[in-house]
Amino acid sequence: MKRFETLYINGHWVASHSNEQLEVVNPANGEIYASVPSADNEDVNTAVQAAKAAFEDWSQQPAEVRAAAIHDIADKMQARASELTDAIVASMGCPVSISAEMQVQSAIDAFRSFAALAGNVDDIHEYPSHIEITEAIGVCVLINPWNYPLSQLVGKLGPALAAGCTVVVKPAEQTPIQDIILAEIINQSSLPDGVFNLLTGVGSKIGGALCSHNLVDMVSFTGSTQAGIKVAEAAAPTVKRVCQELGGKSPFIITKGADFAAAVRYGVEDVMLNTGQTCSALTRMLVPAEHLAEVETIAKQVAGEWIMGDPADAKTNLGPLSSHKQQARVLEYIAKGIAEGAKLLCGGTEVPEAFSKGAYVAPTIFSAVSNNMVIAQEEIFGPVLCILPYDDISQAIEIANDTPFGLASAVYGENRAEAIKVAKKIRAGQCYLQGAFFNTDAPFGGYKQSGNGREWGKEGLKEYTEVKALFVDDCP
Numbered sequence: 026m027k028r029f030e031t032l033y034i035n036g037h038w039v040a041s042h043s044n045e046q047l048e049v050v051n052p053a054n055g056e057i058y059a060s061v062p063s064a065d066n067e068d069v070n071t072a073v074q075a076a077k078a079a080f081e082d083w084s085q086q087p088a089e090v091r092a093a094a095i096h097d098i099a100d101k102m103q104a105r106a107s108e109l110t111d112a113i114v115a116s117m118g119c120p121v122s123i124s125a126e127m128q129v130q131s132a133i134d135a136f137r138s139f140a141a142l143a144g145n146v147d148d149i150h151e152y153p154s155h156i157e158i159t160e161a162i163g164v165c166v167l168i169n170p171w172n173y174p175l176s177q178l179v180g181k182l183g184p185a186l187a188a189g190c191t192v193v194v195k196p197a198e199q200t201p202i203q204d205i206i207l208a209e210i211i212n213q214s215s216l217p218d219g220v221f222n223l224l225t226g227v228g229s230k231i232g233g234a235l236c237s238h239n240l241v242d243m244v245s246f247t248g249s250t251q252a253g254i255k256v257a258e259a260a261a262p263t264v265k266r267v268c269q270e271l272g273g274k275s276p277f278i279i280t281k282g283a284d285f286a287a288a289v290r291y292g293v294e295d296v297m298l299n300t301g302q303t304c305s306a307l308t309r310m311l312v313p314a315e316h317l318a319e320v321e322t323i324a325k326q327v328a329g330e331w332i333m334g335d336p337a338d339a340k341t342n343l344g345p346l347s348s349h350k351q352q353a354r355v356l357e358y359i360a361k362g363i364a365e366g367a368k369l370l371c372g373g374t375e376v377p378e379a380f381s382k383g384a385y386v387a388p389t390i391f392s393a394v395s396n397n398m399v400i401a402q403e404e405i406f407g408p409v410l411c412i413l414p415y416d417d418i419s420q421a422i423e424i425a426n427d428t429p430f431g432l433a434s435a436v437y438g439e440n441r442a443e444a445i446k447v448a449k450k451i452r453a454g455q456c457y458l459q460g461a462f463f464n465t466d467a468p469f470g471g472y473k474q475s476g477n478g479r480e481w482g483k484e485g486l487k488e489y490t491e492v493k494a495l496f497v498d499d500c501p
C-alpha cells in the first residue's frame with residue numbers, strides 16, 4: 026500500500042492539521058491501494074492564502090510564460106504517463122485498454138491545447154467608445170469527481186493557468202493519486218510556488234470552507250447535481266462565480282430512416298464505456314416502436330461483446346464500478362427497473378461468482394421503458410441502458426426533453442440534415458450526430474439541472490476571466 030502523508034501547499038509538501046488519513050480502495054478486489062491525508066478547514070485556509078499571495082505576480086506574467094509552464098507540465102506528465110494510468114486503473118477500475126488513451130493521453134493533449142489559448146487573454150480590443158481587456162478572475166477552487174479524474178482536472182487547471190489564475194484543487198475521495206502525481210510534477214516544473222495547491226479530503230467536510238472562503242473568486246465544480254447545489258449555496262454569500270458541471274440522463278433519438286445496426290451499436294457502446302460512468306452517457310435510447318424488436322436484438326448482441334474482467338488485464342474493456350458503494354447504488358436501480366415492469370434484455374442484479382470481490386455489474390439493458398419510470402428519470406451512473414419506444418418524431422423530442430437534466434444528447438437520422446433538424450429541438454449542451462464523438466476543442470456543459478458552465482476550448486477559458494472596460498478620452 027502506498028501511504029501519502031502530505032498535502033501540497035505553496036510549493037511545499039506539508040502535513041495536514043487533521044492528522045487523518047483517507048483510504049483509497051481498488052474496486053476490482055476490495056483491497057486498500059493507498060492512503061492520503063484528509064485535509065481540514067485549517068488546511069483550506071492555508072492553501073487559499075497561498076493561492077491569494079501567488080496571484081498578484083502570476084496573473085501579471087505574459088502569455089508566453091503561462092504557455093511555457095503548461096508545456097513544461099505536459100512534457101513531465103508525458104514522461105510519467107504510465108504511472109498516471111496505473112493510478113487510475115487501481116483507484117477507479119477503468120480498464121488499462123481505455124485508461125491509457127482516453128483517461129491519460131487525451132488529457133495530456135487537451136491540457137497542452139490551453140497553452141495556445143493563453144494569448145487570447147492578453148488581447149486588447151479597442152472600440153470607438155472604450156477599450157476592453159481581459160484579466161484572470163483570481164483564486165479558483167477546482168473540485169472534481171472520480172470518473173475521468175485526470176481529464177476533469179486538466180479541463181479546469183489548463184484554462185486556469187492559461188488565464189493567469191491560481192488554484193486550490195480538491196480531487197474526489199476515491200481518486201486522489203493522479204492529482205498527487207501531478208503535484209509532484211508541478212513541484213519540479215517552472216510554475217511559481219503557490220499557483221497550484223492540492224488538498225486531498227472529503228468534499229462534505231471541507232467543501233463548505235473552500236466554497237465560502239472570502240479570498241476565493243471562483244469555484245469550478247464537477248460532480249452530482251446534489252453536491253453542486255450545496256457548492257452554490259455555500260458560495261452565494263460571497264457572490265463568487267460558480268461554474269457547475271453536473272449530472273445527466275441524456276437521450277439518443279434514432280429516427281425511422283437510420284441505419285439501425287450502426288446506430289444501436291453506437292448507443293450501446295457509448296453507455297458501456299467506462300462501465301457507464303460517463304456524465305454525458307446516452308442512457309435513454311429512443312427508437313421507433315415498429316423497430317423495437319430489431320433494436321432489442323442488436324442491443325443485446327453488442328452488450329454481449331463486452332469483456333468483463335480485471336482492469337489491469339489488457340483484454341478487459343468492462344471493469345468494475347469505481348467503488349462498492351457505487352455498485353450497490355447501481356444494483357438498487359436495476360432492481361427498481363425490474364420492479365417497475367421494464368423488460369430486462371440482459372444483465373441484471375446477479376454478479377458473476379468469479380468477480381464477487383470486485384464492484385462489478387454486468388452490462389444491463391432494459392427495453393419497453395416508459396419515461397416516467399425511475400430508471401428513465403434518475404442518473405444511474407453504471408452500465409445500464411434504457412430503450413424507450415416512440416410513435417412519431419414529435420413524441421420522441423418531447424420524451425427527450427422530459428427530464429430535469431440537459432447535458433448531452435444524440436441523433437442518428439437518415440442523414441445529417443435530418444439529424445440537425447431534430448438536434449435543434451433538444452434542450453441540451455451537446456448533440457452528437459450520426460455517431461460522432463466528444464472532442465475537447467468544443468465547449469462542454471449543460472442546460473437545466475446539468476449545470477451552468479462550459480468547459481474546454483475558448484469557452485472554457487472564458488470561465489476563468491473577467492472583462493474590464495477602460496474608458497479613455499482619446500479612443501480611436
Ligand code: NAD
Binds near residue numbers: 198228271
Ligand atoms: P459527487 O458530487 O459525489 O462528488 C464530486 C466532488 O464533489 C468530489 O470531489 C466530492 O468530494 C465533492 N463534494 C461532495 N460534497 C461536496 C460539498 N458539499 N461541497 C463541495 N464539494 C463536495 O459526484 P461523484 O459521485 O464524484 O461523480 C459523479 C457525478 O459527477 C455524476 O452525477 C456525474 O454525472 C457528474 N459528472 C458531471 C460531469 C460534467 O461535466 N457535467 C463530468 C463528470 C461527472
